[in-house]
Amino acid sequence: MMGKKNKAETILAQAGHYLDKATGSVVPPIQPSTTFARDEQGALYDANRIYARDQSVNAEMVEAVICELESGEACKLFASGMAAATALVQTLRPGERIVAPKVMYWSLRAWLISFCQDWGIELAFYDPCDEVDMAQVVHASPTHLLWVETPANPTWEVVDIAKAAELAHSVGAQLVTDSTVSTPLLTRPLELGADYVFHSATKYLNGHSDVVAGAVITAKQDTRWERLCKIRAQQGGILGPFESWLLLRGMRTMHIRVERACYNAMEIARHFADYPGVLEVLYPGLVSHPNHETAVKQMSGGFGGMLSIRFDGGREQTAQIMGRLKRFVRATSLGGVESLVEHRALVEGEGSPVPDDLLRFSIGIEAVQDLIEDLEQAIKG
The missing domain is CATH 3.40.640.10 (Type I PLP-dependent aspartate aminotransferase-like (Major domain))
Known part of the structure; x- marks a missing residue:
């Protein structure tokens, strides 16, 4: 053995x-x-x-x-x-x-x-x-x-x-x-x-x-x-x-961090998939994702800690939602223990292929309910 x-x-x-x-x-x-x-x-x-x-x-x-x-x-x-x-x-x-x-x-x-x-x-x-x-x-x-x-x-x-x-x-x-x-x-x-x-x-x-x-x-x-x-x-x-x-x-703690981030991301994706004011949640773990079957075939143990959400109201409304978030840190990068949010089209600037109504989220290892509540209040304004 x-x-x-x-x-x-x-x-x-x-x-x-x-x-x-x-x-x-x-x-x-x-x-x-x-x-x-x-x-x-x-x-x-x-x-x-x-x-x-x-x-x-x-x-x-x-x-x-x-x-x-x-x-x-x-x-x-x-x-x-x-x-x-x-x-x-x-x-x-x-x-x-x-x-x-x-x-x-x-x-x-x-x-x-x-x-x-x-x-x-x-x-x-x-x-x-x-x-x-x-x-x-x-x-x-x-x-x-x-x-x-x-x-x-x-x-x-x-x-x-x-x-x-x-x-x-x-x-x-x-x-x-x-x-x-x-x-x-x-x-x-x-x-x-x-x-x-x-x-x-x-x-x-x-x-x-x-x-x-x-x-x-x-x-x-x-x-x-x-x-x-x-x-x-x-x-x-x-x-x-x-x-x-x-x-x-x-x-040395990656397996614990990734496991928790995957769990949190899945919970957030499911919660906001049909939420008022949300156009689309982009996450491979959702059955609605166009590549979900491929993800199931080649990913084991979770679908990652990254997801993006597109919102009603275009660029201006999306930027306002980001600005109202309290627990997500507005910062570049991903994969840390803290949850981050970024308006990619704004960061990438002219020529970016990313929709300007999209926020990218790096989901961390916090209590997922705290993250859900924060995003809810940001959407409701």
Whole structure:
């Protein structure tokens, strides 16, 4: 029985089952050293450690846990989600092609457009709600990377990862899945055929709104993975020892946080699905969601802590509702223990594809009735 893989809850709570042999400490220390010494003959004390830019003790502890959670072959931490995602895209060569969803993380979308234009990489967008459109865009020209974000921020479309992987592989491309919102606890894209998994570890992996980090996990240490590792080492987009330590500490309670956030989000989604003044609740856990069946198939243990609500009255009324909220914090980001709200169209500005009557909610771990009552009073005015 001991040979059986541990469940995610055990992997997270024990965080590598660290024990310090000298002191018996169960919490790993922070190792801030930037360089590692050699003995009198010039041999390294640890042959795997020369310089901390690419050989961080604390980062490697986190990478091992994330890698096990995702059933991957290797994992690399980065200084931010953007650093991780952009490094992955930078493995493309001029003349190659990436296909990405029209609705995705706004900052990455904006960067993709400018980077691909500057570096001669072809970029094409598909409708994440339409499998036929995705296939048509992928087949339109030789494709090298297919990028999927599921659930997709901030309208929470759910893409069938297994079908996307089959499509990508049929044309010799690789599939990247942004699984930030789903987390390894709800979806494991590599087990469904994806080649790479991306996380903004700032969000649910850390879960406490006090670390900026990113992670990429690979199913196989192939040529693209080697390029990505070289990019991280040479460009220096690494995560510091203290931030790595905080991230590991945050991850140890992720299963409890995500479970509670999923429960709260489902309760809120159901409560406001037919509420006066509400046009639509966008949440994959609702039967009314267009991708609900796909979500049921590839998400286990919940449907995430993110949802969006569209309100009567357009942009002005929606902004007023947000302004009247007392318990939700008006702030960017997601995945923390506190509940957040954001008017995405207002934040993204001109050119945003997000409806201006939509508020995005990151549901935290508070008493759900307190959150429901707060939103009710904000809607009623």
